[in-house]
Amino acid sequence: xxxxxxxxxxxxxxxxxxxxxxxxxxxxxxxxxxxxxxxxxxxxxxxxxxxxxxxxxxxxxxxxxxxxxxxxxxxxxxxxxxxxxxxxxxxxxxxxxxxxxxxxxxxxxxxxxxxxxxxxxxxxxxxxxxxxxxxxxxx
Amino acid sequence: xxxxxxxxxxxxxxxxxxxxxxxxxxxxxxxxxxxxxxxxxxxxxxxxxxxxxxxxxxxxxxxxxxxxxxxxxxxxxxxxxxxxxxxxxxxxxxxxxxxxxxxxxxxxxxxxxxxxxxxxxxxxxxxxxxxxxxxxxxxxxxxxxxxxxxxxxxxxxxxxxxxxxxxxxxxxxxxxxxxxxxxxxxxxxxxxxxxxxxxxxxxxxxxxxxxxxxxxxxxxxxxxxxxxxxxxxxxxxxxxxxxxxxxxxxxxxxxxxxxxxxxxxxxxxxxxxxxxxxxxxxxxxxxxxxxxxxxxxxxxxxxxxxxxxxxxxxxxxxxxxxxxxxxxxxxxxxxxxxxxxxxxxxxxxxxxxxxxxxxxxxxxxxxxxxxxxxxxxxxxxxxxxxxxxxxxxxxxxxxxxxxxxxxxxxxxxxxxxxxxxxxxxxxxxxxxxxxxxxxxxxxxxxxxxxxxxxxxxxxxxxxxxxxxxxxxxxxxxxxxxxxxxxxxxxxxxxxxxxxxxxxxxxxxxxxxxxxxxxxxxxxxxxxxxxxxxxxxxxxxxxx
Numbered sequence: 001x002x003x004x005x006x007x008x009x010x011x012x013x014x015x016x017x018x019x020x021x022x023x024x025x026x027x028x029x030x031x032x033x034x035x036x037x038x039x040x041x042x043x044x045x046x047x048x049x050x051x052x053x054x055x056x057x058x059x060x061x062x063x064x065x066x067x068x069x070x071x072x073x074x075x076x077x078x079x080x081x082x083x084x085x086x087x088x089x090x091x092x093x094x095x096x097x098x099x100x101x102x103x104x105x106x107x108x109x110x111x112x113x114x115x116x117x118x119x120x121x122x123x124x125x126x127x128x129x130x131x132x133x134x135x136x137x138x139x
Numbered sequence: 140x141x142x143x144x145x146x147x148x149x150x151x152x153x154x155x156x157x158x159x160x161x162x163x164x165x166x167x168x169x170x171x172x173x174x175x176x177x178x179x180x181x182x183x184x185x186x187x188x189x190x191x192x193x194x195x196x197x198x199x200x201x202x203x204x205x206x207x208x209x210x211x212x213x214x215x216x217x218x219x220x221x222x223x224x225x226x227x228x229x230x231x232x233x234x235x236x237x238x239x240x241x242x243x244x245x246x247x248x249x250x251x252x253x254x255x256x257x258x259x260x261x262x263x264x265x266x267x268x269x270x271x272x273x274x275x276x277x278x279x280x281x282x283x284x285x286x287x288x289x290x291x292x293x294x295x296x297x298x299x300x301x302x303x304x305x306x307x308x309x310x311x312x313x314x315x316x317x318x319x320x321x322x323x324x325x326x327x328x329x330x331x332x333x334x335x336x337x338x339x340x341x342x343x344x345x346x347x348x349x350x351x352x353x354x355x356x357x358x359x360x361x362x363x364x365x366x367x368x369x370x371x372x373x374x375x376x377x378x379x380x381x382x383x384x385x386x387x388x389x390x391x392x393x394x395x396x397x398x399x400x401x402x403x404x405x406x407x408x409x410x411x412x413x414x415x416x417x418x419x420x421x422x423x424x425x426x427x428x429x430x431x432x433x434x435x436x437x438x439x440x441x442x443x444x445x446x447x448x449x450x451x452x453x454x455x456x457x458x459x460x461x462x463x464x465x466x467x468x469x470x471x472x473x474x475x476x477x478x479x480x481x482x483x484x485x486x487x488x489x490x491x492x493x494x495x496x497x498x499x500x501x502x503x504x505x506x507x508x509x510x511x512x513x514x515x516x517x518x519x520x521x522x523x524x525x526x527x528x529x530x531x532x533x534x535x536x537x538x539x540x541x542x543x544x545x546x547x548x549x550x551x552x553x554x555x556x557x558x559x560x561x562x563x564x565x566x567x568x569x570x571x572x573x574x575x576x577x578x579x580x581x582x583x584x585x586x587x588x589x590x591x592x593x594x595x596x597x598x599x600x601x602x603x604x605x606x607x608x609x610x611x612x613x614x615x616x617x618x619x620x621x622x623x624x625x626x627x628x629x630x631x632x633x634x635x636x637x638x639x640x641x642x643x644x645x646x647x648x649x650x651x652x653x654x655x656x657x658x659x660x661x662x663x664x665x666x667x668x669x670x671x672x673x674x675x676x677x678x679x680x681x682x
Contacts (some may be wrong), residue, residue, distance in 0.1 A: 031236075034236070039238075039246060040243075040245070040246060041243075042243075045243055104240070105242055106242065107241065107242055107243045107246070108238055108240075108241050108243070108246065109238070109239045109240040109241070109242075110235070110236045110237060110238055110239055111205055111234070111235050111236065111237050111239050112235045112236055113239065114239050115235075
């Protein structure tokens with residue numbers, strides 16, 4: 001029964017998260033470029049937004065790597081360890097904060113930004129619930 | 140429909156108006172109703188009933204916002220009387236890229252300019268004093284400083300219009316500014332031939348003190364051969380002419396001696412009345428020689444002011460100065476250049492012309508007494524573009540013989556030396572013979588008698604010079620070019636008068652300039668063609 005605990009929905013969600021994040025990153029970057037052309041976007045406001053976007057990308061890559069690789073394990077079996085999953089959950093908090101930044105505290109929040117970030121937050125929320133559930137199943 | 144009347148607005152400077160209900164762009168007249176301005180708070184319901192449309196139907200903020208308030212004004216023409224409808228609605232922008240929120244305060248409004256205070260005044264001045272505003276004013280200064288050390292190795296040279304520098308300041312050519320009094324602050328520009336006349340106040344008592352009437356003032360400072368260099372060219376005195384009190388000019392033999400103003404017998408002599416500078420330059424923009432010719436005069440006790448005339452002319456080294464009437468096309472108002480072909484050569488090598496540019500092509504000049512025979516010799520130059528008519532009256536007596544009279548009239552009309560060729564361009568050189576247009580002569584008779592063998596006498600009574608010119612060259616800067624010149628002499632029969640009788644006939648000469656330019660056609664370059672040709676032995680083994 002320990003195999004069932006490696007929840008397949010969680011894995012699927014991680015894949016979806018990864019693909020969606022790539023799209024999210026490219027879309028947000030393109031929109032920042034668009035905003036800097038169309039609106040008045042001075043450098044002191046543009047730099048933090050771009051920096052935080054790249055930090056978020058790095059954080060996301062790390063988080064998903066942790067979540068995937070440690071879930072798969074080197075033996076090819078699905079090893080279930082709660083430590084990397086717990087670390088991944090903690091990193092999710094960071095990603096959530098950054099996503100909230102892009103939703104609320106960005107220099108220009110367009111309707112597209114709202115939609116993208118809302119979807120990302122929903123994904124994170126679902127992921128977190130499933131991760132908590134998975135960790136609780138081990139403990 | 141509810142109507143909101145906004146209270147009288149106070150004029151606030153920098154604070155932006157964000158309430159769309161209070162914003163009205165067509166309200167231009169203060170305290171008066173603007174016609175067809177539905178948002179004007181000064182209009183009453185009676186005024187609204189007279190409007191035909193609303194010139195401003197909607198007032199919104201930035202349309203890029205996702206949701207914003209909009210004030211909509213319209214006229215309800217169905218109602219009697221027509222009334223204005225005002226609605227305040229929330230306008231939604233359906234675009235996906237509408238601005239949901241901003242965290243940048245000045246995002247959607249123009250930044251109010253900084254108020255200058257004593258702290259930021261210098262910085263504001265540096266930023267905004269130039270022709271262009273730069274966000275980093277220091278970078279501009281740094282660039283120009285970086286350029287000048289490298290330019291120090293580059294040699295400077297004079298360019299057209301640049302003031303000629305002397306050791307202390309600039310070469311001065313006093314000229315009248317605003318009034319006719321001389322101002323000594325007019326610099327002479329390189330290659331700008333100038334001639335000015337101005338009045339200077341001077342009297343016998345003060346003639347020694349005024350610098351500008353002494354020769355020394357004009358030859359004192361040496362001219363720099365190139366700008367910003369230490370190479371100097373001294374101004375030499377080429378000739379000195381002394382003008383006596385009654386206006387007679389005497390050329391002095393020795394022009395080395397500097398003649399300063401001095402008082403002699405209640406007159407002040409050696410006052411500078413005119414200076415003429417001749418500057419010789421090379422084609423590299425360097426001045427190599429400067430010479431000044433002076434006209435010195437004298438003033439007596441009654442004189443309070445003198446008129447000084449100044450002139451500067453530039454000659455390139457190793458060339459002879461040729462007066463141009465345009466470069467290359469003729470300039471309206473400058474004399475038409477004309478000359479002769481020297482005899483004795485099978486084909487013309489060079490055209491010879493009078494060095495006095497006003498004496499090359501001339502016509503009869505009308506004088507006040509209108510008597511042809513009394514006014515012999517008065518000629519007026521033909522200026523390009525100026526049609527002229529001149530004439531005089533000839534009194535014919537019975538005693539006059541035909542042939543001498545004909546010759547006299549021809550001399551009168553054509554002048555002593557009537558040229559054979561006219562320059563096609565204002566800067567045609569004497570060596571380019573093909574640039575000179577021959578003058579075609581025609582002769583017509585007034586009476587239209589086709590029998591050429593006249594027993595009676597034919598005397599010329601009018602000369603008409605017709606100059607046909609065309610616009611030549613580019614569409615935006617056409618140059619005038621003379622294409623054809625014809626000189627038509629009209630003759631009339633001189634009937635023999637009974638003795639004692641006199642007859643007066645008018646003699647006229649006219650110059651007409653006709654523009655025969657064909658309409659301009661814009662020319663386009665040919666489309667580039669792809670020129671692909673295989674080499675001769677491309678198919679070597681087979682062909």
